[in-house]
Amino acid sequence: xxxxxxxxxxxxxxxxxxxxxxxxxxxxxxxxxxxxxxxxxxxxxxxxxxxxxxxxxxxxxxxxxxxxxxxxxxxxxxxxxxxxxxxxxxxxxxxxxxxxxxxxxxxxxxxxxxxxxxxxxxxxxxxxxxxxxxxxxxxxxxxxxxxxxxxxxxxxxxxxxxxxxxxxxxxxxxxxxxxxxxxxxxxxxxxxxxxxxxxxxxxxxxxxxxxxxxxxxxxxxxxxxxxxxxxxxxxxxxxxxxxxxxxxxxxxxxxxxxxxxxxxxxxxxxxxxxxxxxxxxxxxxxxxxxxxxxxxxxxxxxxxxxxxxxxxxxxxxxxxxxxxxxxxxxxxxxxxxxxxxxxxxxxxxxxxxxxxxxxxxxxxxxxxxxxxxxxxxxxxxxxxxxxxxxxxxxxxxxxxxxxxxxxxxxxxxxxxxxxxxxxxxxxxxxxxxxxxxxxxxxxxxxxxxxxxxxxxxxxxxxxxxxxxxxxxxxxxxxxxxxxxxxxxxxxxxxxxxxxxxxxxxxxxxxxxxxxxxxxxxxxxxxxxxxxxxxxxxxxxxxxxxxxxxxxxxxxxxxxxxxxxxxxxxxxxxxxxxxxxxxxxxxxxxxxxxxxxxxxxxxxxxxxxxxxxxxxxxxxxxxxxxxxxxxxxxxxxxxxxxxxxxxxxxxxxxxxxxxxxxxxxxxxxxxxxxxxxxxxxxxxxxxxxxxxxxxxxxxxxxxxxxxxxxxxxxxxxxxxxxxxxxxxxxxxxxxxxxxxxxxxxxxxxxxxxxxxxxxxxxxxxxxxxxxxxxxxxxxxxxxxxxxxxxxxxxxxxxxxxxxxxxxxxxxxxxxxxxxxxxxxxxxxxxxxxxxxxxxxxxxxxxxxxxxxxxxxxxxxxxxxxxxxxxxxxxxxxxxxxxxxxxxxxxxxxxxxxxxxxxxxxxxxxx
Numbered sequence: 001x002x003x004x005x006x007x008x009x010x011x012x013x014x015x016x017x018x019x020x021x022x023x024x025x026x027x028x029x030x031x032x033x034x035x036x037x038x039x040x041x042x043x044x045x046x047x048x049x050x051x052x053x054x055x056x057x058x059x060x061x062x063x064x065x066x067x068x069x070x071x072x073x074x075x076x077x078x079x080x081x082x083x084x085x086x087x088x089x090x091x092x093x094x095x096x097x098x099x100x101x102x103x104x105x106x107x108x109x110x111x112x113x114x115x116x117x118x119x120x121x122x123x124x125x126x127x128x129x130x131x132x133x134x135x136x137x138x139x140x141x142x143x144x145x146x147x148x149x150x151x152x153x154x155x156x157x158x159x160x161x162x163x164x165x166x167x168x169x170x171x172x173x174x175x176x177x178x179x180x181x182x183x184x185x186x187x188x189x190x191x192x193x194x195x196x197x198x199x200x201x202x203x204x205x206x207x208x209x210x211x212x213x214x215x216x217x218x219x220x221x222x223x224x225x226x227x228x229x230x231x232x233x234x235x236x237x238x239x240x241x242x243x244x245x246x247x248x249x250x251x252x253x254x255x256x257x258x259x260x261x262x263x264x265x266x267x268x269x270x271x272x273x274x275x276x277x278x279x280x281x282x283x284x285x286x287x288x289x290x291x292x293x294x295x296x297x298x299x300x301x302x303x304x305x306x307x308x309x310x311x312x313x314x315x316x317x318x319x320x321x322x323x324x325x326x327x328x329x330x331x332x333x334x335x336x337x338x339x340x341x342x343x344x345x346x347x348x349x350x351x352x353x354x355x356x357x358x359x360x361x362x363x364x365x366x367x368x369x370x371x372x373x374x375x376x377x378x379x380x381x382x383x384x385x386x387x388x389x390x391x392x393x394x395x396x397x398x399x400x401x402x403x404x405x406x407x408x409x410x411x412x413x414x415x416x417x418x419x420x421x422x423x424x425x426x427x428x429x430x431x432x433x434x435x436x437x438x439x440x441x442x443x444x445x446x447x448x449x450x451x452x453x454x455x456x457x458x459x460x461x462x463x464x465x466x467x468x469x470x471x472x473x474x475x476x477x478x479x480x481x482x483x484x485x486x487x488x489x490x491x492x493x494x495x496x497x498x499x500x501x502x503x504x505x506x507x508x509x510x511x512x513x514x515x516x517x518x519x520x521x522x523x524x525x526x527x528x529x530x531x532x533x534x535x536x537x538x539x540x541x542x543x544x545x546x547x548x549x550x551x552x553x554x555x556x557x558x559x560x561x562x563x564x565x566x567x568x569x570x571x572x573x574x575x576x577x578x579x580x581x582x583x584x585x586x587x588x589x590x591x592x593x594x595x596x597x598x599x600x601x602x603x604x605x606x607x608x609x610x611x612x613x614x615x616x617x618x619x620x621x622x623x624x625x626x627x628x629x630x631x632x633x634x635x636x637x638x639x640x641x642x643x644x645x646x647x648x649x650x651x652x653x654x655x656x657x658x659x660x661x662x663x664x665x666x667x668x669x670x671x672x673x674x675x676x677x678x679x680x681x682x683x684x685x686x687x688x689x690x691x692x693x694x695x696x697x698x699x700x701x702x703x704x705x706x707x708x709x710x711x712x713x714x715x716x717x718x719x720x721x722x723x724x725x726x727x728x729x730x731x732x733x734x735x736x737x738x739x740x741x742x743x744x745x746x747x748x749x750x751x752x753x754x755x756x757x758x759x760x761x762x763x764x765x766x767x768x769x770x771x772x773x774x775x776x777x778x779x780x781x782x783x784x785x786x787x788x789x790x791x792x793x794x795x796x797x798x799x800x801x802x803x804x805x806x807x808x809x810x811x812x813x814x815x816x817x818x819x820x821x822x823x824x825x826x827x828x829x830x831x832x833x834x835x836x837x838x839x840x841x842x843x844x845x846x847x848x849x850x851x852x853x854x855x856x857x858x859x860x861x862x863x864x865x866x867x868x869x870x871x872x873x874x875x876x877x878x879x880x881x882x883x884x885x886x887x888x889x890x891x892x893x894x895x896x897x898x899x900x901x902x903x904x905x906x907x908x909x
Contacts, residue, residue: 008296008328008337010092012054012072012140016322018211019051020204025197029056032191033138038160038184039170040177043195045343046234049172050142050326052198056170057140067135069096075143076295078375081408082118083111085152089159090125092139099131099866100124102611108404110614112439113151117614117654119158124611130164130868133878138168145174149408153178164868199231208236212322234343237324238276276323277351287314288323289355292348293363293383295376296328297338304370305363361385368393375401375409382416390417391427398431402438403541411435426455430468437471440616440657446475463501466492470504477511480661480697485512499535506532507543510552515699517736519556526552526561530568537572540579544568548581549621553591554740554781556773562588582608583621587741590625593780593829602629603862603901610864616655620646620666624741627673632784632833636677643670660697664690665742668705671712672744678787680716687713701737704730708746711753720757727753731766744785745770752790755797764801767794775822783830795827846892847903854891857884862901 029052032039041049061070073092079085090104101124110121147153157179160169171177184190200208202222229235277285290306291297302311315338319325324344328337340348352360361384368380368389374397381390390413398410414422414431422428429452436444449472456465473488489512492505506529513521526547533540544565552558562584569579582605589598602625608615609622623646630639647670649655650663667689674682690709694702711726730746747770755763774782783791850858860870867881874881885897894900 008339009074009076009088010072010094011328012057012070013050013074013339014327015051015054015058016327019055020200020208020211021055022052022204025052025193026055026059028197029193030059032193033060033168033170034136036191037163037168037189038179039168039191039193040181041170041172041193041198042174042176043193043198044174046232046237046341047195047198048233049174049198051233052193053140053142053170053172057138060136060138069132069134069137071096071137071139073139073141075141075146077146078379078409080147080152080412081149082113082151082155083108083405083407084409085147085149086111086121086125086155087404087406089139089141089156093128096137097133098128100128101864101866102608105404106608106612106615108406110612111155111405112407112614112654115653117616117652118151118155120613122155122159122162123613125159126162126164127611127864127866127869129167130872131866132164132167132868134166136166136168138170140170140172142172143174144171144177147177150178198233200226200229200233200236201231202226205231205236208233212237234324234341237322277348284314284318288318289348289352290359290363292340292345292352293360293367293380295339295379297325297340298336301367301370304366365389373397378413382413387417387421387425388427391425391431394431395427398434399541402434405438407435407438424451424455426452426459426461426464429455430464433468433471437475439654442475442478442657442661444657446472446479446481449475466495466497466501467504470501470508473508474504474511477508477515478658478661480515480694480699482512482516482699486516499532500539503529503532503536503539503543507546510547514552514555514739515701517700519736519738522552522555523557523561526558526565530561530564533565533568534572537568537574540568540572541577545579545581548584549617550583550587550625550741551739553584553587554777554779555738556777559588559592559777559779583618583625586625587621590629590784591741591781592778593784593826593833595833598629600899602626607864607901616649616652620649623649624666624669627669628741628785631673631676632788634788636673636679639673639677640670640682643673646670660695661699664695664698664702665705665739668702668709668742671709672742672785675709675712675716675749676785676787678716678789680713683709683713683716699737699739701739701743704733704737704746705739705743707733708743708749711746712749715749715753715756720753723753724750724757740781745773745782748782748786748791748794751794752786755794760797763794764798767798771798771823771826772819775819775826778822778826780826780829780833783826784833791830795830799824799827849891850888854884854888857881858888858900858904861885861897862904 029039033056041052043049057070057072060068071092073088079088087108107121107124111118160179163169181190205226206222280288287306287308291302293305294301297315299311299315302315303309308314319327319338324341325338326341328339364380364384365386368377368384371377371380374393377393378390378397381393394410394413401410410431414428417428429448433445433448433452436448449468452468453465453472456468469488469491473485476488477485489508506525509525510522513519513525533544547565552562566581566585569581571578582601586598586601586605589601605622606626609619613619623642627639627643630642646666650659667686671683671686671690687709691706693706694700707726707730711723711730714723714726727746727750731750734746747766751763751766754766770782856874857870860873867878871878871881889900892900892903894903
């Protein structure tokens, strides 16, 4: 689940013992919560919305304590974007008994804005909510008026639209939220309580005043008070607080104090100052004014700000005075955290500025040093105008926030810095680069990292300069600026870097080697990276994670080090987080022809693809691998659909940073699928886009791919002689520039062209060379990426030919006896990987033992559906589904749902 947030935010505030019950109003609220998808309590400040919501939460929870669940969220200013609002909602849901199909952190990392990817990220959240097994549940969101971001409200609206029927939403807001309320009114899905409904009547007003110690008023006096306050709870409380215990009749507020606009606000402030604040003893008055810089009053924070050691007793005394304070926790007799009502807080802050100009900055600095999270510290340092301290706190908070998609919050912090400082300060430029980096905006990241390196060096901060230099080099490399990325790498060579700083340069060294054709650099770089990650486990994020998508699979000697990185994904000493890389594990199993581990790994990857559609790199990697697997299995239509989906993913706005460098690589994957299917028309249609040389943001390996695809198209057109020079050129460049999982091994199509042109000896020599490398790496992938019929013809000719005679087209002089035996073992495994039409699989006896009902459950389970959704689809109870799942796991002899789903997805007869 998301990292723990300050707990008062996720608990209903404590109800005072003397709170007025208002039974009729509470009954209406309860009916609205029970009958409608959304209950909206909307009124201006001070009408008692939070009190009513807390009473309602208590009643609903008590009505059916075992079958009802309540989640509470009090929105704050940091929640004002889609990512942070969803993070808060998920944290509020933490106590509920839900089955999460993916970790909630994976959900949050997808929500970088308000686009389609963010809405798609709701799929696993809704699946988790659908698993709720209780009778009813409600999510309470108070102070929703603090969320003004359209994307955040659109995401909440999308969640509300698809909530399961047993889960409701209760919202408190000063203003009408943008939640498609008109449509919900028309559907009968909305219940509303507005300011007129919350106004105190005579009976409630009399009860509240009596509870505050105000003597009984005659009926006409009470009516006059109600007329002056309009039944406004805060107005009544002001009057009560100002007159409690005096024994005098209640006097009304001054004229204009309860009107509208700034003049009325001024009158109200004057009333506070003269009638409430002035009545406090001087030491309490100073305490209240100084602590007004805090959003939450805790003993530790108040002690730091006010300079008093007796803060617990002072806070308790203030709470007993009914001084517009709300208790935020209900776990101890004396409140451990309090909050001023917004109206009173606004007044106190204004009064502090009037009485002691400039003191607030000093108090905010004290608060920043005392708060318990860097996020809260940032808020106070910014208010204090202490920019260096604010940036230091931002840097402490940013890694976790950016990993969870919280870029918008970091950008809002940065926007509060002076323009000149934001444009020149090394730490500010560094953070701006990290924000762009997290959005895959390589040009934006590069343009901020570059001056950040210079600024750090000018300040003598070489450690941070080196850290940013590694990311700057990665930006250059990702954009095809290979001279610049090589130069960045060269600057770091020979420096005595600690492991934590060496890891990103190990990563950069591998990627630069891949991009520039320095293939001998890649394996040592990955091995060194694994060694340094063991010494500095925190560097797994994002360095090891960035290796997890298959791009380095199939390169000479990389299999072992890549498997080592997968192993390092387990919790490490000093870093208990788990790093899962299902894409890399699945790619390795495919490339090395390991069908037993590959199928469940692919299913896991496809499951994550469905449950985390906003993780675009993971999704495109899954689509890419699925396309090749389906093509190798003789399913061209499915293969083309998967490859086309990967290409279309680059149309998304969030793909803008990667589109210039990687779109054509994925179009080449689509071309590869057409080639495997021997679809001449489909391949020819792609040629105009794939024929040009690599562009300024693409890697030189695209030139290999361009020659390759043109040669393949010529072969399909029956023009072997035209194909030969193209494929020879591709094979020659393949010596240094390779991207195997995208473009395969050009020597195999060259062998097909030679065979098609009648040069059998040349064909076998080229095939021999490709087989030698494949056998050395125990790699079946190059063969799986070629048309099966053409490979069969070559295998047959190769097996019949004497060994190891001819050499042509740059091929070796033939395979050694040991290598030839390894190649023959590859052949046997290649046959075992055959499509079902060629090599029918054995009947799965475990599946055969399942009942029809269990098979139906398993089919839905394999589609990624939760027990709750399966129960709905089959019109049975979740308990019955659970029993069916337990039975089928036992019959199949597997331990997990994923393993069962993989068995179902295997080809069957």
